[in-house]
Amino acid sequence: VVTIKDVASKAGVTAATVSNVIRNKGLVAKATEQRVLEAIKELGYRPNLAARGLVQRRGVNLAMLLPNIANPFYPEIALEAEQQARAAGYQFLLCNTHYDPVVSQDYLERLAGGLVGGVIAMEGGIKLEDLEEIARRGVPVVRCLWAELLEHEGRQSVLPGVDFDFERAGELAAEHLLSLGHRDFWAIIARATLDNPGHLYRLRGFRRGLAKAGLTLPDHRVHFGDTTIESGRQAFEAFLESAERPTALFASNDMMALGAMEAALDAGLRIPDDLSTVGLDDIAMSRHVRPALTTVAVPKLELARRATDLLLGQIENPQRSPNVILLQPEVVARQSTAPANPQARRTRGGLS
Amino acid sequence: VVTIKDVASKAGVTAATVSNVIRNKGLVAKATEQRVLEAIKELGYRPNLAARGLVQRRGVNLAMLLPNIANPFYPEIALEAEQQARAAGYQFLLCNTHYDPVVSQDYLERLAGGLVGGVIAMEGGIKLEDLEEIARRGVPVVRCLWAELLEHEGRQSVLPGVDFDFERAGELAAEHLLSLGHRDFWAIIARATLDNPGHLYRLRGFRRGLAKAGLTLPDHRVHFGDTTIESGRQAFEAFLESAERPTALFASNDMMALGAMEAALDAGLRIPDDLSTVGLDDIAMSRHVRPALTTVAVPKLELARRATDLLLGQIENPQRSPNVILLQPEVVARQSTAPANPQARRTRGGLS
DNA sequence: CTGAAAGCGCTTACAG
DNA sequence: CTGAAAGCGCTTACAG
Numbered sequence: 069v070v071t072i073k074d075v076a077s078k079a080g081v082t083a084a085t086v087s088n089v090i091r092n093k094g095l096v097a098k099a100t101e102q103r104v105l106e107a108i109k110e111l112g113y114r115p116n117l118a119a120r121g122l123v124q125r126r127g128v129n130l131a132m133l134l135p136n137i138a139n140p141f142y143p144e145i146a147l148e149a150e151q152q153a154r155a156a157g158y159q160f161l162l163c164n165t166h167y168d169p170v171v172s173q174d175y176l177e178r179l180a181g182g183l184v185g186g187v188i189a190m191e192g193g194i195k196l197e198d199l200e201e202i203a204r205r206g207v208p209v210v211r212c213l214w215a216e217l218l219e220h221e222g223r224q225s226v227l228p229g230v231d232f233d234f235e236r237a238g239e240l241a242a243e244h245l246l247s248l249g250h251r252d253f254w255a256i257i258a259r260a261t262l263d264n265p266g267h268l269y270r271l272r273g274f275r276r277g278l279a280k281a282g283l284t285l286p287d288h289r290v291h292f293g294d295t296t297i298e299s300g301r302q303a304f305e306a307f308l309e310s311a312e313r314p315t316a317l318f319a320s321n322d323m324m325a326l327g328a329m330e331a332a333l334d335a336g337l338r339i340p341d342d343l344s345t346v347g348l349d350d351i352a353m354s355r356h357v358r359p360a361l362t363t364v365a366v367p368k369l370e371l372a373r374r375a376t377d378l379l380l381g382q383i384e385n386p387q388r389s390p391n392v393i394l395l396q397p398e399v400v401a402r403q404s405t406a407p408a409n410p411q412a413r414r415t416r417g418g419l420s
Numbered sequence: 421v422v423t424i425k426d427v428a429s430k431a432g433v434t435a436a437t438v439s440n441v442i443r444n445k446g447l448v449a450k451a452t453e454q455r456v457l458e459a460i461k462e463l464g465y466r467p468n469l470a471a472r473g474l475v476q477r478r479g480v481n482l483a484m485l486l487p488n489i490a491n492p493f494y495p496e497i498a499l500e501a502e503q504q505a506r507a508a509g510y511q512f513l514l515c516n517t518h519y520d521p522v523v524s525q526d527y528l529e530r531l532a533g534g535l536v537g538g539v540i541a542m543e544g545g546i547k548l549e550d551l552e553e554i555a556r557r558g559v560p561v562v563r564c565l566w567a568e569l570l571e572h573e574g575r576q577s578v579l580p581g582v583d584f585d586f587e588r589a590g591e592l593a594a595e596h597l598l599s600l601g602h603r604d605f606w607a608i609i610a611r612a613t614l615d616n617p618g619h620l621y622r623l624r625g626f627r628r629g630l631a632k633a634g635l636t637l638p639d640h641r642v643h644f645g646d647t648t649i650e651s652g653r654q655a656f657e658a659f660l661e662s663a664e665r666p667t668a669l670f671a672s673n674d675m676m677a678l679g680a681m682e683a684a685l686d687a688g689l690r691i692p693d694d695l696s697t698v699g700l701d702d703i704a705m706s707r708h709v710r711p712a713l714t715t716v717a718v719p720k721l722e723l724a725r726r727a728t729d730l731l732l733g734q735i736e737n738p739q740r741s742p743n744v745i746l747l748q749p750e751v752v753a754r755q756s757t758a759p760a761n762p763q764a765r766r767t768r769g770g771l772s
Numbered sequence: 773c774t775g776a777a778a779g780c781g782c783t784t785a786c787a788g
Numbered sequence: 789c790t791g792a793a794a795g796c797g798c799t800t801a802c803a804g
Contacts, residue, residue: 069558071797082775087799097773114557118470118534119797122780128530137495137514138704147490150516154523159530162489162514164502171506178480178511182470182781183535205466206421297708326708333710352490356649356678357709358685423781434791439783449789471781474796534797 070111079107090115121182130379131161131184133175135192139295139323140351141368142190145212148372149188156380158185167193180207186379191217191266196225203227208382210375213266215394220265228382228390230374234266234348235273237364237397238318241346242277244362244399245316249408250344252314253278253285256303256324258295267295267320270348274318289314293324300327308335315344315408322347322354322363329361329404340406350400359403367395422463431459442467473534482731483513483536485527487544491647491675492703493720494542497564500724501540508732510537519545532559538731543569543618548577555579560734562727565618567746572617580734580742582726586618586700587625589716589749590670593698594629596714596751597668601760602696604666605630605637608655608676610647619647619672622700626670641666645676652679660687667696667760674699674706674715681713681756692758702752711755719747 076083081100089096089104096104107113117128130153134142150160161184165172172194179187179202186208189199196218203209215231218224245253255274258267275285291306293299300319304327317332319325325347329339337343339359347354350365374393381391428435433452441448441456448456459465469480482505486494502512513536517524524546531539531554538560541551548570555561567583570576597605607626610619627637643658645651652671656679669684671677677699681691689695691711699706702717726745733743 072799073797083798084776084800085774088774091799095773100773112553114529114533116474116534116797117530118474119780120533120799122468122470122474122782122797123799124780129535131513137489138492138499140490140492143489143495147516159527160516161483162516164499164512164514175511177466178469181466181472182468183481201464297704301708330708330710352649353705356653356682358682424783425781435782436784436792437790440790443783447789452789468781471796472783474781474798475783476796 070113072113072115074111075104075107075113078111079103118182129159129161129184130186130188130376131163131175131179132188132190133163133165133172133194134190135165135167136295137162137164139321140353141321141323141349141366144351145190145368145372148369149376152373152376152380156376165193169193169195169198173198176202180205186210186383188212188375188379189214196221196223199227200225208379210378210382212371212375216266216269220268226390228378228392230371230378230393230395232366232371232395233397235269235276237348237366238270238273238275238320239277240273240364240397240399241318241348242274242281244346244364244401244405245318245344246277246281246283248316248344248405250314250316251283251408252312252316253289254304254307254314254317255285255290256300256317256319256328257290257292258299258320258324259292270320295321295323297323297327297330300324301331302327304328304331305335313412315342315412316405317343317345319345319347322349322351322361325361325363325404326353326357329357329359340404341409342412344405344408346399346405348397355400355402362402362405363400364397365400366397371395422465424465424467426463427456427459427465430463431455470534481511481513481536482538482540482728483515483527483531484540484542485515485517485524485546486542487517487519488647489514489516491673492705493673493675493701493718496703497542497720497724500721501728504725504728504732508728517545521545521547521550525550528554532557538562538735540564540727540731541566548573548575551579552577560731562730562734564723564727568618568621572620578742580730580744582723582730582745582747584718584723584747585749587621587628589700589718590622590625590627590672591629592625592716592749592751593670593700594626594633596698596716596753596757597670597696598629598633598635600668600696600757602666602668603635603760604664604668605641606656606659606666606669607637607642608652608669608671608680609642609644610651610672610676611644622672647673647675649675649679649682652676653683654679656680656683657687665764667694667764668757669695669697671697671699674701674703674713677713677715677756678705678709681709681711692756693761694764696757696760698751698757700749707752707754714754714757715752716749717752718749723747 072083076086089101153160163175189211191213211229257271291303293303347363350363354361424435428438441453505512515527543565563581609623643655645655699715702715706713
């Protein structure tokens with residue numbers, strides 16, 4: 069509760085001077101500076117950032133909105149963005165939206181109310197209007213992974229952003245499996261909340277890949293989940309109740325793929341011998357489980373860096389025309405996929 | 421960039437009145453209120469929270485400092501705390517400290533500078549002085565999981581907090597393994613950064629458990645890591661270079677246990693047949709991998725709730741005497757532990 | 773090099 | 789019920 073005035077009077081100067089030494093304007097006499105510094109130390113003075121932000125009309129923090137902190141995909145991105153932000157002198161705050169538009173709005177609202185100098189918004193529950201609204205109010209914004217949502221709604225956005233070709237990622241998953249000789253597939257697709265169409269594009273890409281080989285994926289071979297590992301497990305258990313036994317599985321994210329593997333293993337299936345599995349994301353856990361998960365990687369570090377660059381760029385130069393970057397997928401082949409096996413075990417316990 | 425004055429003049433009233441309708445003081449005439457509301461809508465006015473916070477001398481947000489967002493243990497706690505906070509009308513911000521005192525200080529500093537109405541500080545890199553400093557400046561603080569650090573440094577803290585008996589947790593791990601007939605052990609212990617002694621207490625407890633059965637754990641059977649899955653893997657690979665083959669392993673957190681299992685599986689060891697493994701934390705992933713990890717659980721949901729309660733309590737009633745809560749461990753037996761097996765496979769590939 | 777003044781956008785007593 | 793005034797803690801031109 070010690071203010072700049074307290075320091076000023078103790079040092080026998082005025083608040084403006086204290087302010088100058090703090091901000092290192094270099095236009096303060098050595099001796100005065102010394103006195104002020106001492107007063108600051110003695111009083112244990114700390115500037116009130118809210119007040120500073122109020123005057124300077126900008127926050128000292130950057131924030132990232134992400135839909136689900138429990139899916140490692142996001143923390144992995146956040147970690148890198150945070151490094152970049154800190155290197156540039158910004159603090160980095162994480163906000164978990166739970167894929168909820170109301171929660172998201174609420175965060176955006178308050179963050180824009182002077183708390184923050186810029187925000188990175190990962191797609192997932194946030195309404196584009198809300199995002200554009202705070203941008204209109206002068207808060208630098210960059211959106212990540214919004215391409216599919218925008219296309220789905222037939223909208224354009226003037227906000228800078230970095231996207232990823234999820235449809236192509238799905239197609240790559242199909243190509244990988246096809247190249248191993250698989251012809252029969254299951255797919256587990258997240259349908260987050262609402263009409264979030266993100267994962268639908270991954271499915272569309274997967275089907276496009278199959279189509280190029282003259283194959284199709286019937287609707288009953290597709291199960292919809294909610295991005296969690298638990299949901300992947302349940303989806304696969306549902307599959308097991310049918311009599312069909314495709315030799316390969318595509319899950320629209322790694323967490324669901326991991327859950328599906330759990331269920332498959334529990335049912336006595338061998339991976340990859342009886343079932344090849346491919347995910348999408350390439351979270352760290354995927355290379356640590358056994359069998360290690362084959363997946364289509366999102367370049368998370370690059371995503372984070374590009375997003376931070378765009379944000380910092382905007383902050384420094386608000387006029388810059390909106391930049392949009394598109395990142396490309398890549399398959400990382402590990403242990404969970406193998407050539408289609410005619411001897412595949414088809415049922416719990418026994419060999420076919 | 422539309423301010424309360426703009427609204428006021430458009431509605432033909434004064435800023436104070438606008439303020440009153442916004443804060444629903446109920447002392448504004450219906451008609452005036454109507455006009456003000458309309459003006460707000462038309463202008464798209466949003467209050468500047470920084471300014472409000474400045475006047476009211478408190479932030480509208482709560483923050484949690486945690487050492488590593490990439491270790492699911494923390495997100496799982498954060499998620500629950502966030503729910504509680506939101507239920508109470510607060511926004512919830514996450515700050516990742518990387519176990520770094522400087523980063524932590526920086527966050528504390530800025531958060532305390534008006535951005536935040538209270539903070540929950542998970543132990544890990546934060547310096548107690550820094551925490552107490554912001555508490556002294558009037559920011560409500562609750563510390564989580566600091567008991568071991570305080571004891572280690574022979575200090576007391578007047579801050580309210582919620583702790584967990586990590587030493588007893590280690591002891592429980594030993595008891596579980598002993599009850600299965602194991603007599604020879606390895607341990608992988610995190611030594612975070614600095615002199616962070618947290619995990620040393622887990623080791624101490626583990627040894628205490630063994631001692632009660634007349635057993636000891638020689639130092640060369642203990643490997644120190646850094647809390648990550650990667651580090652658990654490396655630690656176990658180091659163990660494999662010795663000729664010794666204990667039948668059981670204790671890791672001071674689940675992530676390291678998972679990494680150790682990865683290395684063990686890769687070396688051709690069967691879990692639990694050749695090696696029983698127990699972790700500590702009970703993160704979600706532990707029950708989804710195969711074999712599912714036996715672990716000593718930290719009651720994360722309760723931890724989160726208690727911490728939030730303490731924080732909210734302080735905010736409402738700053739005079740309350742510091743409350744300290746101690747949570748107890750519990751072992752969750754899953755697939756990674758089994759009775760000691762005399763036929764254990766001791767080496768890559770072959771049977772013993 | 774230093775200070776006086778104005779102002780950032782809001783809220784809080786206090787009059788009326 | 790509404791407004792005038794003061795103030796939250798800082799920074800920014802502008803004098804001097």
